[in-house]
Amino acid sequence: MPDGDKKLDAKARYSAGVLEYKKMGYWEPDYLPKDTDVIALFRITPQDGVDPIEAAAAVAGESSTATWTVVWTDRLTACEKYRAKAYRVDPTPNNPNEYFAYIAYELDLFEPGSIANLTASIIGNVFGFKPLKALRLEDMRLPVAYVKTFQGPATGIVVERERLNCYGRPLLGATVKPKLGLSGRNYGRVVYEALKGGLDFTKDDENINSQPFMHWRDRFLYCMEAVNRASAATGEIKGTYLNVTAGTMEEMYKRAEFAKELGSVIIMIDLVIGYTAIQSMAKWARDNDMILHLHRAGHGTYTRQKTHGVSFRVIAKWMRLAGVDHIHAGTVVGKLEGDPATTKGYYDICREEQNSVSLETGVFFDQDWASLNKVMPVASGGIHAGQMHQLIHYLGEDVVLQFGGGTIGHPQGIAAGATANRVALEAMVYARNSGRDYLAEGPTILAEAAKTCTPLREALDIWKDVTFDYASTDAPDFVPTTSVS
Amino acid sequence: MRVTQGTFSFLPDFTDQQIHEQVQYCIDNGWAVSIEYTDDPHPRNTYWEMWGHPMFDNPDAAAVVYELNECRKVYGSYYIRIIAFDSSPGWESIRLSFIVNRPADEPGFKLSRTEVKGRNIQYSITPYSSDKPQGSRYK
Numbered sequence: 349m350p351d352g353d354k355k356l357d358a359k360a361r362y363s364a365g366v367l368e369y370k371k372m373g374y375w376e377p378d379y380l381p382k383d384t385d386v387i388a389l390f391r392i393t394p395q396d397g398v399d400p401i402e403a404a405a406a407v408a409g410e411s412s413t414a415t416w417t418v419v420w421t422d423r424l425t426a427c428e429k430y431r432a433k434a435y436r437v438d439p440t441p442n443n444p445n446e447y448f449a450y451i452a453y454e455l456d457l458f459e460p461g462s463i464a465n466l467t468a469s470i471i472g473n474v475f476g477f478k479p480l481k482a483l484r485l486e487d488m489r490l491p492v493a494y495v496k497t498f499q500g501p502a503t504g505i506v507v508e509r510e511r512l513n514c515y516g517r518p519l520l521g522a523t524v525k526p527k528l529g530l531s532g533r534n535y536g537r538v539v540y541e542a543l544k545g546g547l548d549f550t551k552d553d554e555n556i557n558s559q560p561f562m563h564w565r566d567r568f569l570y571c572m573e574a575v576n577r578a579s580a581a582t583g584e585i586k587g588t589y590l591n592v593t594a595g596t597m598e599e600m601y602k603r604a605e606f607a608k609e610l611g612s613v614i615i616m617i618d619l620v621i622g623y624t625a626i627q628s629m630a631k632w633a634r635d636n637d638m639i640l641h642l643h644r645a646g647h648g649t650y651t652r653q654k655t656h657g658v659s660f661r662v663i664a665k666w667m668r669l670a671g672v673d674h675i676h677a678g679t680v681v682g683k684l685e686g687d688p689a690t691t692k693g694y695y696d697i698c699r700e701e702q703n704s705v706s707l708e709t710g711v712f713f714d715q716d717w718a719s720l721n722k723v724m725p726v727a728s729g730g731i732h733a734g735q736m737h738q739l740i741h742y743l744g745e746d747v748v749l750q751f752g753g754g755t756i757g758h759p760q761g762i763a764a765g766a767t768a769n770r771v772a773l774e775a776m777v778y779a780r781n782s783g784r785d786y787l788a789e790g791p792t793i794l795a796e797a798a799k800t801c802t803p804l805r806e807a808l809d810i811w812k813d814v815t816f817d818y819a820s821t822d823a824p825d826f827v828p829t830t831s832v833s
Numbered sequence: 834m835r836v837t838q839g840t841f842s843f844l845p846d847f848t849d850q851q852i853h854e855q856v857q858y859c860i861d862n863g864w865a866v867s868i869e870y871t872d873d874p875h876p877r878n879t880y881w882e883m884w885g886h887p888m889f890d891n892p893d894a895a896a897v898v899y900e901l902n903e904c905r906k907v908y909g910s911y912y913i914r915i916i917a918f919d920s921s922p923g924w925e926s927i928r929l930s931f932i933v934n935r936p937a938d939e940p941g942f943k944l945s946r947t948e949v950k951g952r953n954i955q956y957s958i959t960p961y962s963s964d965k966p967q968g969s970r971y972k
Contacts, residue, residue, distance in 0.1 A: 506926045513876060516840035516917075516929035546843060569952055576956035580944040583836035583960075585876045611956065701923045719923070770843045778841060778851075781858040781929075800845060 358423075366417050369405035373428065374414065379435040381452040387489035388470055389712050390449045391440065393482040393655055403480055404434040404449035410474040412457060429454050441825050446655065448486070460497035463623035463666050471658060482656040488665060489713035496718050498669040502633035502640050504721025505699065505746050508673060511613065511639070512548065512585050517777045518745055520547045520769055521589075523728065523752040527553035532562045536570030538762060542755055543578030543586045545766025550574075551728075551750065552591035554618045554645035564594075564603055572610040589616035589641045589674075597625060601632065608636050616641040619663075623670060630671025641726070642672040654822050661690075661710055664697045668723050677725035680742040681735050687820035688742055698723040699746055707826035724748060732811040733772040733804060737790025740776050749773070759810060764803035771801040834941035836874045839914055839931040849898050852915065852933055856894035859917035864928050865889045866897050867916045870908045872970040875942075875960055887918050901933060910936050910971040936962075936971040 355361070355373050369375070381387055388411075394403040406414075412432035413422070436450040459465040475483055509515055524530070524538045539550045550571075558564035571588045578586045592603035592615050600621070607615045615638055617629050626642065633640040650657035660677075667675050677694040678686035693709035699722045703715040727743055728750035739749055751769050758765025775797035779786045786793060798805040837843060847855070859866050866888050869881035884904045888897060897915070904913055913934035916927055940961040947955045962970040 506924060510926060513838060513879070513930075515927045516931070546837070565952075569954070572956070573954065576944055576958065579876060580942040580958050581834065583834075583874050583876050583942060584838055609953065722923075767843070774841050774843045778844060778855070782851075782854045783858070797844075 362418060362420055362423060364418055364420075368402055369409040369414060370399075370402050370434075372405070372409060372414060372418070373431050374408040374412075374434055375401055375405035376433040376435050379433045379452060381435065381489075384455045384491045384493045385489075386453040386455065386458065386466075386470075386491060386494060387713060388451050388453065388485060389487045390451065391446055391482075391484040391486050391655065392449050392480055393446050395479050395481055398479050400437050400447040400449075401434070404437045404447070404451070406477060406479055407449060407474055407483065408432040408434040408451045410477050411451070411469050411472065412453060430457060432457070445481075455491060455493060458494065460494070461499070461627075463627060463670050467623060467666070475656075484654065484656050485658045485662050487659065487710070487712040488662055489715060490665065490669070492716050492718045495669065495716070495720060498720065499627075499630060499634060499671045500668065500720030501673045501723050502630050502638065502671050502721075503673045505673075505724050506722070508639055508724060511637075512587070514548060514585070516745070517773055518740070518743070519549060519724075519748040520766070520773060521549035521551055521726070521728075521748050521750040522547055522755040522766070523551045523553050523750060524556075525553075525752050525756050527556060528559070529561050532566030532570040535562060535567055536574040538756060539571050539588050540574035540577055541762035542766045543575060543588070544581045545755075545763030546582075546770030547586075547755065547766045548584070549587050549589060549614070549748065549750075551589040551641070552616060554591070554593075554620075554643040556591050557593055565606065568603075568606055568610055568612075572612060575612070585613065587613040587639070589614050591616045591618070591643075592629070593618045593621055597628060600625070600629065604629070604632055604636070604638070608638060612638075614639040614641055616643060617672075618643050618645040619667075620646045623666065626667070626670045626672065633673070634671070639673045640671070641674040642667060642676070644676045652821055659710070659822075661693050661697055664694050664723070665715070668698065668717070668720060672723060673721075674724045674726050674748060676728055679727040679729055679731050679739070681738050682727065682730035687823040689824050690820070690822055691742070693824075695725050695743065695747070698725045699744075708824055710824045722746070726750060728752065730814075732814060733768050733807045734791075734794065734811050734814075736772040736776045736794060737786050740773075740780060741787045745777075754807070754811065758803065759806055760803055765807065768801065768803040768807035771797055771804045772807075834939055836912065836932070836935065836939055838874070838876065840929055841931045846935075847931075847933060849902075852901065853894045853898050855929070855931065856897045856915060856917075859929055860892060860894055862917075862919070862928070863921075864917035864919045866891070866894075867918065868897070868900055868904050868913065869916060870904060870911045870913045870934075872911050872936075872967060873960060873963055874912050874939075875958065875963070881912070881914065884913075887916075905934055909934065912936065938971075 432453045438448045440446040590607045594600045651660040678691040680688045689709045693711045726748040732754035755765035779793045868884040871881040917929040919928045943959045945957040
């Protein structure tokens with residue numbers, strides 16, 4: 349280590365004035381993170397001329413105990429313990445101006461069971477820090493000791509399936525469209541047709557709350573009429589995500605209580621309500637046997653660009669801790685951002701008992717979820733029945749596939765659209781279980797199933813050429829290469 | 834109507850060969866396969882009657898198909914389903930469940946509405962067949 353990067357003795361360290369962060373003790377290249385440390389991985393882009401190590405140390409400092417100048421009051425505390433420690437800075441593979449900075453945080457820096465407290469440190473002041481051009485939180489390792497202070501998903505994948513009596517295949521959903529403007533009575537019509545036709549769920553969109561064209565009680569009442577009618581028509585348990593997002597907690601609890609009173613199996617919230625509100629609703633959902641769906645409204649503002657913000661894999665981790673049961677996590681093949689490898693990383697974070705380091709899917713740490721329930725990922729946005737083989741291949745079985753336009757836009761009507769999706773799904777799962785190469789033979793399998801299902805035939809005909817093939821803005825930095833031995 | 838519970842109810846009814854394939858898939862995954870029957874298809878009737886225990890340690894789907902046909906001899910006019918249980922840590926529940934036998938006539942479900950205060954309606958779903966006592970519902 350160059351002399352300039354070394355820590356100073358106590359007298360020099362605490363003389364009044366301004367010191368480089370790396371000299372204040374926020375850079376410890378020999379530090380071995382403890383099993384109980386929270387670890388954060390940042391992608392840092394220092395301003396021109398700023399040493400990356402000093403930048404990493406500054407991030408560690410500003411996200412833990414430091415301020416811009418030396419303060420003698422540090423010496424009244426066990427400051428060595430509370431300082432976050434940047435312990436590793438690596439160049440990124442593809443951009444000489446960006447670096448990966450690994451920073452370890454002592455567990456006692458965080459309040460148990462509070463995403464708000466965790467994030468106030470990790471993504472607080474530090475994101476506006478001038479010596480950095482940009483900063484992105486790429487991943488976090490959450491120690492078991494900390495994971496265990498969170499409730500986790502209110503219901504979890506296994507109990508959700510038990511409660512819905514639905515096994516062995518992805519669940520099917522659709523978001524009611526148009527997302528704004530329908531009256532309660534007309535809205536319920538869409539719900540009824542889609543559920544009767546074969547879907548398990550319908551969904552309010554993120555911005556359907558209580559507006560002049562449809563107030564929330566009306567929506568809830570008509571939707572539950574539709575859910576119960578569809579259940580009687582099929583013998584299946586059906587649900588509709590009643591969005592309880594509102595301006596205050598009191599109003600959200602009120603709406604959630606009404607949904608419960610009406611017998612709904614599921615309610616929904618938006619990410620924009622904030623971490624504390626999400627944790628409160630998760631606790632309410634656990635107390636009331638309710639599945640809790642989270643729409644990630646707003647995340648694109650900070651997850652999408654690779655240099656600045658917070659990766660969605662981190663948001664997924666926080667939401668698993670916070671306790672939601674469903675989270676939108678990408679489709680790979682649909683209309684919204686989603687590189688296949690990066691999306692697989694998100695799905696693994698939602699569904700695995702333990703994550704292993706997997707740089708090719710953007711997962712930088714081993715993560716033990718300590719028996720926290722699993723989150724059901726939701727794939728929504730520009731997907732249709734003709735992609736069923738790809739959807740199952742990329743997303744697996746424990747996922748909600750949501751076909752909004754792909755249900756409601758069917759030429760023979762909403763129920764036919766739902767039936768087309770359900771038949772395509774069951775045919776593909778059947779083929780997979782029977783040992784067929786369903787990814788390669790997907791179109792053939794769908795064509796075979798369509799022989800006894802006219803709605804599927806029509807869906808395949810109308811949407812056969814629809815694909816969304818654009819370059820991803822958030823692909824992994826590391827690509828596996830074949831090793832030569 | 835057609836009760837569409839289970840993984841494959843939207844496909845044409847399976848032949849024994851198709852059932853065999855799906856059961857073998859379950860067995861190959863290490864899951865214990867079980868046969869259950871009922872004459873109460875209410876969507877929240879969780880506990881169908883068990884045709885014996887789940888077949889732990891059975892390597893051959895043919896044994897399940899044999900037992901299914903034995904069950905059909907007695908309960909051929911009932912709903913019969915095949916269920917696969919996975920005892921792996923973190924799951925310990927059902928992995929696949931599909932109907933393999935159903936009554937010739939499925940009369941469906943009655944939806945009852947009780948109007949209560951605030952325009953709220955309390956719903957109740959009853960299979961038409963369950964008006965009759967258990968055992969005499971589907972003949």
